[in-house]
Amino acid sequence: MDRYLKIALAKGRLAVQAAELFEKIGVDCGFIKSDSRKLVVRDPENRMEFILVKPSDVTKYVEQGAVDMGIVGKDTLMEQQPDLYEVLDLGIGKCRMVVAGKPEAKDNYRDNARVVATKYPAIARRYFREKGESVRVVKLDGSVELAPIAGLADVIVDLVETGRTLRENGLVVFEEIFPVSARLVVNKVSLKMENEKITHMLKALRDILRKAG
Numbered sequence: 001m002d003r004y005l006k007i008a009l010a011k012g013r014l015a016v017q018a019a020e021l022f023e024k025i026g027v028d029c030g031f032i033k034s035d036s037r038k039l040v041v042r043d044p045e046n047r048m049e050f051i052l053v054k055p056s057d058v059t060k061y062v063e064q065g066a067v068d069m070g071i072v073g074k075d076t077l078m079e080q081q082p083d084l085y086e087v088l089d090l091g092i093g094k095c096r097m098v099v100a101g102k103p104e105a106k107d108n109y110r111d112n113a114r115v116v117a118t119k120y121p122a123i124a125r126r127y128f129r130e131k132g133e134s135v136r137v138v139k140l141d142g143s144v145e146l147a148p149i150a151g152l153a154d155v156i157v158d159l160v161e162t163g164r165t166l167r168e169n170g171l172v173v174f175e176e177i178f179p180v181s182a183r184l185v186v187n188k189v190s191l192k193m194e195n196e197k198i199t200h201m202l203k204a205l206r207d208i209l210r211k212a213g
Contacts, residue, residue: 005048005197008062008070010055014182017092018071025204059084059185068190069198074180075159079120085186088202091209093182097123099174100166101148101155106174109155117147118157127157127177145169 009015009032019029028043029050042049053061058072059082073093077086097120101109114135118124121139128135138153145165147153159180160166160173184205191198 002047004042005069005194005201006051006067007048008051008053008058008067008072010058010072011052012055014055014071014073014093015052018090018182021090021092021205021208024208025201056080062185062187065187065189068187068194069201070185071182072185073182074178075120075123077183077185078178079122081122082185083188085188085191086183087186088184088205088209090182090184090205091212093180095159095161095180096173097157097177097180098160099127099155099157099177100160100171101174102170103172105148105154106172109174113154115153116155116157117144117153119144120157123177124157145171 009018015032019032022029027046027048032041032050032052039052040049051061051067055072056076058070059076059080061067062070062072063082063084071090075095075097078097099109099116101113105112110131110133113133115138116124116128116135117138117140119140121137124135124137138147140147144156144158146169147156148171149169155174156171157177163173166172184202186198
């Protein structure tokens with residue numbers, strides 16, 4: 001009997017958006033949009049298994065071969081730079097990676113910014129290094145918007161969707177680093193061993209995205 005194709009989804013809203021895409025190609029993902037607390041669910045008819053994991057863990061499951069595929073934000077891929085194939089931009093979970101801070105510091109922040117607070121230290125270091133600027137990066141796990149307000153950092157590097165949280169905390173966007181959306185990623189061995197199944201799914205998803213776009 002054919003083995004199940006295993007897919008890791010990031011818990012939360014991205015999983016729900018991904019489920020809506022899969023349902024359009026005939027996959028049963030109703031459980032993801034329900035209140036179910038199950039972390040592993042199968043669709044026997046399509047021989048597919050979904051696991052729900054922390055967003056930052058999706059790449060680990062894919063890279064290590066625990067699952068064949070995953071859906072993860074471009075921000076996570078840029079931060080972790082995992083060894084896997086990024087095969088499709090799904091166009092969901094759209095937001096931006098930005099540099100932000102207090103409005104009064106915007107015009108000359110490049111001359112004065114020395115400390116950067118962020119949940120994405122690798123992205124921040126790489127961005128400022130490529131600009132030829134020397135900064136100290138402070139990694140935070142909580143609300144980075146507080147850092148400039150409390151005097152911990154001069155600026156922050158963070159994800160922004162609507163900008164509401166920044167505005168409510170008196171901050172503004174200085175620069176956009178790159179746009180972010182969810183990507184379909186594939187384990188390198190799986191792409192060889194399960195090529196037919198994966199290629200079929202990719203074609204179906206591309207057709208749906210093309211019709212929607």
